Amino acid sequence: MQGFVGDHVKWKRFHLGGCVGGWAAEQEVALAGVTIKDVAAAAGVGVATVSRVLSGTGSVSAATRDRVQAAAAALGYRPSALGRSLKTQRTGGIGLIVPDAADPFCAEFIAGVLETARTENCHVLLDASGDDPAVEAEIVDRFAQQRVDGVIAMPVLGDAGAWNGLARLGVSVVFAGRVPEGLSGMPAVLADEAGGVRTAVEYLMGLGHRRIAHLDGDASLGGARERRAAFRSTLEERGLVPDEGLLVRARPSADAAYAAAAGLFQSRPDLTAIVAGGHRLGEAAVLAARELTLRIPADVSVVVVDDVPWAELCDPPLTVVSRPARALGERACELLLRAPARRPGRPVVLPTELMVRASCGPVTASFRPGRSR
Amino acid sequence: MQGFVGDHVKWKRFHLGGCVGGWAAEQEVALAGVTIKDVAAAAGVGVATVSRVLSGTGSVSAATRDRVQAAAAALGYRPSALGRSLKTQRTGGIGLIVPDAADPFCAEFIAGVLETARTENCHVLLDASGDDPAVEAEIVDRFAQQRVDGVIAMPVLGDAGAWNGLARLGVSVVFAGRVPEGLSGMPAVLADEAGGVRTAVEYLMGLGHRRIAHLDGDASLGGARERRAAFRSTLEERGLVPDEGLLVRARPSADAAYAAAAGLFQSRPDLTAIVAGGHRLGEAAVLAARELTLRIPADVSVVVVDDVPWAELCDPPLTVVSRPARALGERACELLLRAPARRPGRPVVLPTELMVRASCGPVTASFRPGRSR
DNA sequence: CGACACATTGGAAACGTATCCATTCGGATC
C-alpha cells in the first residue's frame, strides 16, 4: 500500500474541488457513493475482478487480491446490498411480524429469531401488527415489496389470502406460536399448549382441587383454543364434568382481562384453583385476587400458562407453565432457512414445562365464605 | 376489466408451457417476477407511464391510469423496493440497534420506534448487540451495506470510530437512552436520569432516610454515570456526605446484580433505603432483601429507576422512577426523520416520573438488628 | 514445436426501477 495512491488511484471524483488541506493525511476516505467501479479503478483492475475478490468466488492471483483489498479498505468501500440483491434475487432479509413488540413473550421470541438470524447471516425486518388483520396485511405487502427471502409471523386470524399470496410469490412463510384457522397445513412451530394445560390441571387435581377455573383469551388467538380443549379433555378423562361457569374467556385488553378475572372470583366463590392462559390474564387473576383479599395459595391456587421473568418476584412466586418463547424464535428461523422444500408436514411442537413455585397449595378443609357483599 | 386479458395482455411468459387447466379462471395470477415491464405490456403502455401512475407523479390521462391500475392488480404486481431504492438512493429503512430485544425497557423502546416508523412509511431493521462493541460494529456495517437511511441505537461504549464512519457515509444516527463517552455532540434522546434520581432521593429523605444506598451498573452504560452523579449531588446539596460504602456498582449479569445487592445488605445492615438503577438491579435488590428476610418497606425502602409492567404485581408494589421507554423510541424516530440538518445541539431529554406505590416507608424508630450471623 | 488445458482477467449484459428528454397531439390564441 506504500505509494499506492500515486500509482493507481484515478482521482476522478474524490478530489471534490480543491484540496481542503489536511485531509490528505487521512487515509480512510469513506465518502458516500464509493462504488465497485471506484475500487476497480483504484486497484487498476476490472469490476469483475473486484467482485470476485470481495465475494471470494472464482480465481484471482494473490497479488491482485491484495491490491483490490487494499484499495477497498483505503476507500472505505461498502458493497451495496441493493445492487447485489437486485442481481442475485436474494436479499438475505427475513420479515418478522409479531402482535406487539413490547409484550414479554413476543420480545423473547424476537430475541430468539435475531440470534439465529445472525448466525445465518440474515437481517431482520420487524413490524408489529397490533393483532389487526388490516395492519398485518399491510406489513406483509411491505415485506413483499422489500423482497424479503422469508417471513416469520405470529399471525392474526382471518387473512388467509395475504399469506397464500406471499407463498405463491415465492416467499416462504413460517408461523410461530399460533396458526390461523384455515391454514393448518403451513409450516409452523408451536408450543405444546395442550400438554402444558394438561400438566397444570393434573397437578392441581393432584393437590385435591376439583373446582378449577380456566381463564383464557377469546377466539383462537394465541393457542387459547388448544388450551381450552386440553382443559376440558383432561377433566373429562379424570371423570369430572367441566363446569361451564368456570370457563371464562376475555378479550385481549388489560381492562377486559381484569374484569373477567374479578367477575369470575365474585360469581364463583366456590372455585379453589384457576388456570390462566397468557401472562396478561395471569396478571389480572393475581391482581383481582389481591383486590378481593383472596390469599394465594391459601384461598385460591393459581397457575399461569406463560412464563415471565418476574414470576418469581411475585408474591407468592408464581407456578407457571413455561412456554419456550426464545426457542420458538430460534426454531422458526431455522425452519425458514433450512427447510429443504415446501413440505406441508405437521407443525413443529416444542415442549412446555411446569415450573412449580409457590402459588399452588392443597385444598384447605375450611370452606372460605362467599363474597362479602 | 371486462375482456381485459384478451385485449391487451401479451402472454409472453405467463403461459408457462401449456395451459394447466382451470387456473385461467383465477384472475389474480401473482407469479413471482412480475415486473413493471410486464404491467406496461399488459396495459399497452410504456414503463415510464406505469411508473408515473403507480408513484402518482407526473400527468397521466384518467383512461390510461385506470388501464394501468387494472393491469397491475390483475398481474398481482408488487413494485420491487430494490429497483426503486437503487434508483432513488433512498431505501426508507431505518436500522435499530438495542443491547437486548428481550429486555422490557428495550422492548418498549422498540415498540415506540415501530409505531412512529409506521406513520412515517419506513421499515425497521432490528438487531441486538448484546452490549458487545464488536457485535455492534458488525451490525452497523451490515446496516450500512443495506443502505438504511438512518440508524437509531442504544449504543455500547467505546466504538466511536464506527459511528463516525456511518455519519461520514451520509447515514444519520440518533442515539437513544445513552451516549458513548466521546460522542456527546451527536443527536440523542435521553431520559432525565439525573432528575429521576434526584426526585427519588429527595422523596426518601423526606421520609426521614439518611443512610441511602445506591446500586447501579458499572461504567457509564445506560445512564449509570448520570444517576450516580445525581445521587451524590442531591445528598451533598442537602448537607449529607455520600457514604462511599453505600455506593455499589455491579456488572450487568443477573448473578452479579444479585451478588452485589446481597453483599450490600449484609455488609451494611444500617442502611434504611436503596435506590436501584435499572430493573435488573431492582429485581436483585428485592430478591436479596426477601432472601435475607428484610421486610419492604418496614426494614428497607426500595426505589427502582425503571418502570416495568410488573412493578405493581410485586409485593409490595414497587415505587419506581418511570423512564419513558416508548416515548424515547418515538422521539428518536422523529428526530431521525425530521431533523432538518445535522445539528449538533443538545440532546433531547424526556422527563421521568416518580410513581409512588408501596415499597417506601418512613424510617422506623426501632433499630433493626444487624445481620443474624 | 504444436496443441491443449487451465488460470487469470475484463467487457458487457442483466436485475427493476425512476426520471430526463424528446416526441406527439389537441386545442387555443393571434
Next chain:
DNA sequence: GATCCGAATGGATACGTTTCCAATGTGTCG
C-alpha cells in the same frame, strides 16, 4: 391558418452489483 403551449407518453439511461463469456497468457503433454 399558422403558431404556440401544455398535456400525455415512450425511449433511453443510470443506479451498483454479479456473472457469463471471450480473450489473454502460462504451463504441460504428446
